[in-house]
Amino acid sequence: MGIVLNQSLKNTIITYFGFGIGAVNTIYLYPVFLGATYYALTNYILSAANVIMPLFAIGMQNSLVKFYSQYKTEEERAQFLSFTVLFPLLICIPILLIALFFYDDITFFISKKNPVVKEYVLLIPFIGLCMSYFEIFYAWARVHMHSVFGNFIKEVGLRLFSSIALVGLYFHWMTLIEFVYITAAIYFIAFLVTMFYAFYIKKPDFQFTIPKNTKAILEYTFYIILSGSVANLLLDGDKIMLNQYMKIENIAYYSVATYIALVISVPSRAMHQIVYPITAKLMHENKHDELNALYKKTSINLQLVGGFVMLCIFVNINQLYELVPQDYRGGIPVVFMIGLSKYFDLILGNNNAIIFNPKYYRAVLLLGVLLVLVAFGLNWIFIPLYGITGSAFATLLSITLYSIAKLLFVVKRLHLYPFTNQTFYSIAITAFLFLLFYFWQFPFHPIVAIGMKSVLVTILYIYINYKFVISPEINQALDTVLRKLKIKI
Secondary structure, three states: OHHHHHHHHHHHHHHHHHHHHHHHHHHHHHHHHHHHHHHHHHHHHHHHHHHHHHHHHOOHHHHHHHHHHHOOOHHHHHHHHHHHHHHHHHHHHHHHHHHHHOHHHHHHHHHOOOHHHHHHOOHHHHHHHHHHHHHHHHHHHHOOOOOHHHHHHHHHHHHHHHHHHHHHHHOOOOOHHHHHHHHHHHHHHHHHHHHHHHHHHOOOOOOOOOOOOHHHHHHHHHHHHHHHHHHHHHHHHHHHHHHHHOOOHHHHHHHHHHHHHHHHHHHHHHHHHHHHHHHHHHHHOOOHHHHHHHHHHHHHHHHHHHHHHHHHHHHHHHHHHHHOOHHHHHHHHHHHHHHHHHHHHHOOOOHHHHHOOOOOHHHHHHHHHHHHHHHHHHHHHHHHHHOHHHHHHHHHHHHHHHHHHHHHHHHHHHOOOOOOHHHHHHHHHHHHHHHHHOOOOOOOOHHHHHHHHHHHHHHHHHHHHHHOOOOHHHHHHHHHHHHHHOOOO
């Protein structure tokens, strides 16, 4: 776990720093500088691009992680790397040509409720293509155990340049329309920088040859396209549905709430960057006991860190919403529902890394496709009735059902178990502290009140979890820090 903890810690710090920049953008800069309409428009374009990204990447980012360690010679690895980069282009070109042929029909469908979307439809496939190749070259770096730089570009770089663009908008260096196009340019630059970094780590030796196990790769790729589509539709499909039923400004209100809730999933995102290739290696070598131990460790560690983040958000949510414009304040129920769904997915540890490697992933992915249909059906029912709250409820039900299905599959078929007694102790501690602090409000400025309450929550949360030894690994890390500070608990 040494390399896991080392790079996971760096990735967590980077990711939270990026989310901090994103929080400033989401809570203040976007609503105030960009306005609800163009904030919603930008968010919709990025969400739609994220949904089609798995189709453009053809699952090659995951195939890189799964198959790279199985090649023994440099020549075989060079052939495989070449294939993962060049093959998606062969698929993307005909897809784009077909889309252009039906351009008018597609444009009419997605802009019939909100005509402002019509002028920017072409940005969706452009950004989707940039996202897909970013992920491919990021995977190129990850299989060589270099996950930090790509994570920095993804979590910090994109948001930092968005902040700069928003400041430029404030000073009238650009118009609202130009801002939307500059956002697309930022994703293009991120793709180029990551590509050159991947080439720096491993100099490319492109060969126009097909790997020997191409059939296995393509079979896996087909299901990864499904899995990526399932995951991204569950993440961003609700915003696409909102565009079809409500005024586009509601996407902005919904996006603020979901962004706040998504902070809970940051520890999982950071750890998975390095845990995915290690999980693949353990499964390839059939090291069941080591994999089971890793499963439990990632589960409780993510639960402990993610539970703390969720607790701080939930107990401060009313004060946090005092900082955003009045129109956005109907999103508090959305934060709770999306946050709980992310927390449940978080405590499953490296569940996704396990499922999408063995021969059983086909059944789980087909189940995921069914749940996407359920998610769209639930959104179709609840959005007209309850607006953005209905969409959040539909997402909560969908993600929870999907998470339960994946958990049961791993337990029943692979005999791997993520939970221990500490899992339930941690849930009880988190629930107790939530009830203790949620109804207690400081009569100060929201930022001061949030800071004071967060300090108290942090002290109690760390102390109780430390005394109950919820995570031996985190206790060891705390012991090291406490010894250096000469503090005794």
